[in-house]
Amino acid sequence: MKNLAIIIILSSITSSAVFAGGPWLKPKGKGYYKFSEWWTVFDQHYTDTGLIDPNVTTGIFNTTLYTEHGIGERINLLLNATLFSRNYMNNVRSRTTEELLIPGEALQSLGDSDLGIKYGLTKAGSKTPVSVSLILGIPLGKSVGGTLNNLQTGDGEFNQIIQFDAGRGFNIGKSSAYVSTYVGFNNRTKGFSEELRYGLELGIGLLNNKVWLSSKLNAIESFKNGFTAETVTSTSVFANNAEFTSLAFEANIFLTKNIGISANAAGAFRGEIIAAAPSYSLGVFYDLN
Amino acid sequence: MKALKLGIGLVSILLLNACISDDYIDDNIDPVLNIISSIDTLEINTDFVFEYKYFNNVGQSESTEVSWSSADPNIIDIDATGLATAFQLGSTHIYVETIADDLNLIDSIEVAVGEMTTFEEVIEIIEGAIVTTSSYKLEGDFVFEATETGVELSFKDNYSASTALPGLYIYLSNNNNSIANAYEIGKVETFEGEHKYEIPNLGFTDYAYIVYYCKPFNVKVGEGTF
Numbered sequence: 001m002k003n004l005a006i007i008i009i010l011s012s013i014t015s016s017a018v019f020a021g022g023p024w025l026k027p028k029g030k031g032y033y034k035f036s037e038w039w040t041v042f043d044q045h046y047t048d049t050g051l052i053d054p055n056v057t058t059g060i061f062n063t064t065l066y067t068e069h070g071i072g073e074r075i076n077l078l079l080n081a082t083l084f085s086r087n088y089m090n091n092v093r094s095r096t097t098e099e100l101l102i103p104g105e106a107l108q109s110l111g112d113s114d115l116g117i118k119y120g121l122t123k124a125g126s127k128t129p130v131s132v133s134l135i136l137g138i139p140l141g142k143s144v145g146g147t148l149n150n151l152q153t154g155d156g157e158f159n160q161i162i163q164f165d166a167g168r169g170f171n172i173g174k175s176s177a178y179v180s181t182y183v184g185f186n187n188r189t190k191g192f193s194e195e196l197r198y199g200l201e202l203g204i205g206l207l208n209n210k211v212w213l214s215s216k217l218n219a220i221e222s223f224k225n226g227f228t229a230e231t232v233t234s235t236s237v238f239a240n241n242a243e244f245t246s247l248a249f250e251a252n253i254f255l256t257k258n259i260g261i262s263a264n265a266a267g268a269f270r271g272e273i274i275a276a277a278p279s280y281s282l283g284v285f286y287d288l289n
Numbered sequence: 290m291k292a293l294k295l296g297i298g299l300v301s302i303l304l305l306n307a308c309i310s311d312d313y314i315d316d317n318i319d320p321v322l323n324i325i326s327s328i329d330t331l332e333i334n335t336d337f338v339f340e341y342k343y344f345n346n347v348g349q350s351e352s353t354e355v356s357w358s359s360a361d362p363n364i365i366d367i368d369a370t371g372l373a374t375a376f377q378l379g380s381t382h383i384y385v386e387t388i389a390d391d392l393n394l395i396d397s398i399e400v401a402v403g404e405m406t407t408f409e410e411v412i413e414i415i416e417g418a419i420v421t422t423s424s425y426k427l428e429g430d431f432v433f434e435a436t437e438t439g440v441e442l443s444f445k446d447n448y449s450a451s452t453a454l455p456g457l458y459i460y461l462s463n464n465n466n467s468i469a470n471a472y473e474i475g476k477v478e479t480f481e482g483e484h485k486y487e488i489p490n491l492g493f494t495d496y497a498y499i500v501y502y503c504k505p506f507n508v509k510v511g512e513g514t515f
Contacts, residue, residue, distance in 0.1 A: 039307070045506070048453030051424035056507035061307040086307050092507055094469065095313040096347050101469045102507055104309035150456065150505035228452040241453065273453055 022180035022201065023129040023165035025076050025120045026288075031069035034262060036283025038062045046244070046271035056102075057090040058275075062111050064283075074120035078135060082111025085141055085153035107145035112154035113138045116161075128168045133184075135161040157190040163197070176205040186220075191227035193241050195220050212252040218266070219245040244271035252285070260285050312507075316467040320346050322355070322394040324385050325494065329409035330401040331365060331375040337406070339371040341385045341396070342494070348464030355387045364402055375402040413493045419444075419501070419513035425451040427501055427511035435493040442474070442499070443485035450480045456504040459486070461496035465512045468502050477501070 026032060041059040044052050063084040069077045088106035093099065116135030122128070141154020167180030179202050186195040203214035222243040248266035255261065262285055267278035321344045331337050343353045357367045361381040367373040373383065380401040387394050413435035421427040429448025434441055442461075450457065462471035472495075474486050499513035 043312070047424045048451055049424045049426075053423045053425070054508055055503075057310070057312050059307055088307060088309050089507065090310055090312040093311050093313050094316045094347055094467070096315075096317040099347075099469070101314070101316075101467065104311075106307075106309060148456070148504050240455075 022178070022182070023120075023122075023131040023167040025074060025118060025124070025129075025131060026068055026070035027124070028070045028073050031067060031076075031288045032285065033069075033288070034064075034066040034283050034285040036064050036066065036262065036281050038064060038279065038281040040275055040277055040279035042275040042277030044276045046268065046274050046276050048241070048272050050270065050272055052276045056092055059086075059088050061086045064111075068118070073124060076118040078114065078116035078118055078133065080114040082113050082141065082153075085109060085111030087145070087151045087153055089146070089151065103147075105146040105148075105151060107142060107151035107153055109142045109145075109153045111141040113140050118165075128166060130164065130166045133161070133163045133165065135163065137161070155192065157188055157192050159186055159188040159192070161186045161197070167201075172204060176209055178203050188226070191240070193226035194223040195243070196223070197221075210254045212250075214250045214252075216248045216250070216266075217245070218248060219243075222272075240273075242271070242273040244268035244274045246271075254287075258287050258289070260287065314467060316347050316464055316469070318346060318348055318464055318466065320344060320389040320392065320394060321463075321497075322353075322385060322387055322389075322396050323494075324383070324396045324398045326398070327409050327411050328398070328400055328406065330403040330405070330407040331373065332404065332406040333375045333378060333402050335375055335406065337373050337375075339367065339373055339383060339385070339398075341371070343387065343389075343394075344463050344497075346390050347467065347469065348462065348497075349470050350463065353387050353389065355385050358384045358386070360384070365400060373400075378402050411493075415515050417513050417515065419448075419499060419511055421511040423508070423510045425454055425503075425510050427451065431499070431513055433493075433499075433515055436487065439487070439489040439491045440493055441485055441487050444479075444483060446483045448479075448482060448484070450477060450501075452480050454503045454506075454510065456506075457510060458502050458504050460500045460502060461488075461491070462498050462500045463496055465498040465500060465514070466509065468500055468509075471500060472496060 039061040043057040044054050047053050062082050065081045065083055067079045071077050086108045089104050091100055091104040092102035094101055114135050114137050116133050118131050118133040121130040137159035139154050139156050139158055143152050143154055143156025145151035161184050163182055163184030165182040167178055169178045181200045184197040197220050199218040201214055201216040203212055205212050220243050222241045224241045226240045246266050246268040250264040252262045253260050262283045264281040265278055268274055323342050325342050326339045344350055357371050359365050359367050359381055364377055364379040364381040365373050365375050382397045382399050384397045415433045418430050427450045430445040432443050457477040459474045459477055460468045460471040497515055501511040503510050
C-alpha cells in the first residue's frame with residue numbers, strides 16, 4: 001500500500017519539476033528551490049482488479065526539499081530530498097466492545113530521495129524545448145517498520161529513471177501559457193516491476209504571471225515483471241505492480257519577485273494496488289531567475 | 290529566510306494532523322450457545338455432567354450463566370450445574386438456556402436412558418467453499434476434518450487466490466468479521482491448486498469460520514464457514 005503512496009509522491013514531485021522547468025532548463029547559476037509538505041491519508045485502495053476496497057486508515061507525510069539548479073547552460077542538477085517521512089496506521093477497535101484489537105503504529109525517518117541530471121537536447125530559447133533527465137532513486141527511507149513490518153518510508157530499492165520532456169509556450173490572449181509532456185522508463189531493482197511513466201500538463205500564468213495555475217495528467221503503467229506474493233518467499237509485505245492514472249491541480253503564487261507559495265492536489269481515478277484517496281502538498285518556493 | 294520560516298511553520302502545522310486515531314470494525318455477531326456433550330444414551334441410575342460452549346457477540350468463548358432443564362425429569366433430571374441423573378428407561382430432551390443481548394438462546398439434545406451409556410458418533414468432517422469478501426480473487430472448495438492429533442484443512446484443485454496482496458494470512462475464527470481471538474494458521478504461500486494445513490491440538494468444533502486477512506492492510510479478504 002505504501003508503495004502506492006510512494007508512487008504518488010513521485011507524481012507530486014514531477015508536478016513540482018514541471019512547474020520548475022518541465023523541458024525548460026534553468027540557466028547556469030540560477031535555480032528553483034521548493035520546501036514542501038506532501039501528504040495523503042487513505043482508508044481505501046484500488047485492488048488488482050481496479051475496484052476499490054477498504055483498508056485501515058493509513059497516513060503518509062513527507063517533508064521535502066526540491067531543487068533544480070543550473071550547473072551549465074544546458075545542464076540542471078535535480079535533487080528531491082525527503083528530509084522527513086512519517087507513515088502511520090490507525091488503531092483498529094471493535095465497534096461492539098471498543099476493545100483495541102490492533103494497535104496503531106507509526107514510523108519516522110528520512111525518506112527515499114532522488115538525485116538527477118537534466119540535459120537540454122535543444123538550444124536555450126527553443127520554441128519547443130526537449131530535455132532528457134536521468135534520475136536516480138536513493139533508498140534512504142526505511143522499507144520495513146512496525147510490529148507487522150507493514151510501515152515504510154521508502155521502498156528499499158534503487159531505481160533509475162530516464163525521462164524525456166517536451167513543451168511549448170504560447171499565449172492565450174494576454175496570458176502566458178504552456179503545454180508540456182513527458183515519457184519515462186523506471187528501471188527498478190529488488191524484484192520491483194519496471195514502469196512506464198507519462199504525463200501531460202497545461203499551465204497558464206495570470207496577473208502578470210504572478211499566479212500560475214496548472215493541471216496535469218500523470219500515469220504509471222507497470223510492466224508487471226517483478227515479484228508477487230507467490231514468487232517471493234521472504235516475509236516482505238510490500239505491494240508490487242502498482243499503477244495509476246491521476247489528475248493533479250496546482251497553483252503557484254508569487255508573493256515577491258522570487259518567493260511564492262505552492263499548493264497541489266492530486267488523485268488517482270484509475271489504479272491497481274494504489275491508494276484511492278487524494279494527495280496534497282503545500283510548500284514555499286524560491287525561484288532564482 | 291522568510292520562505293524557510295514559512296515552510297517550517299507550514300510543515301509543523303501539517304504534522305500535527307499526522308496522529309494515530311481509531312478505526313472501528315463491525316464485529317458484532319449473534320451469540321451462540323451449544324451443548325457440546327455428545328451422549329446418546331445414559332445408563333439408568335447413573336450421573337452425567339453436560340457441558341456447553343458459549344460464544345459472545347464478538348465470537349469470544351466465555352462462561353456465562355445458563356440454566357439446565359429436562360423435558361421429563363422423571364426420566365432424566367438435571368441440576369443447575371448440568372449434572373444429570375437417569376431415573377427410568379425412556380427418552381427425553383435436555384435443554385440449556387441463557388439470555389444474551391436480549392436474545393433467548395436455547396440448545397437441546399435428545400438423550401435416552403438405557404442399560405449402558407453410549408455416545409453418538411460425531412461427524413467430524415465438513416466440506417465447504419471459501420468466498421472472497423473483497424475484490425481480490427479468492428475461491429475454492431475445502432474439507433475440514435478431525436485428525437488424531439488435531440484438525441486438517443485441505444483445499445481442492447479449484448482453489449485460487451490473488452497474488453497481488455502482500456501478507457495474506459489464513460485464520461480460524463469464531464467471528465467472520467474479526468481475527469481477534471482467532472487462531473492464526475499462517476501466511477498464505479499457495480495461491481493455486483491443492484494444498485493442506487495440518488493443525489495440531491485444535492478441536493473440530495473450536496472454530497466456526499475460515500478467515501483470510503491481509504495483515505499489512507488490516508483488512509479481511511475472504512471467508513469460509515464450517
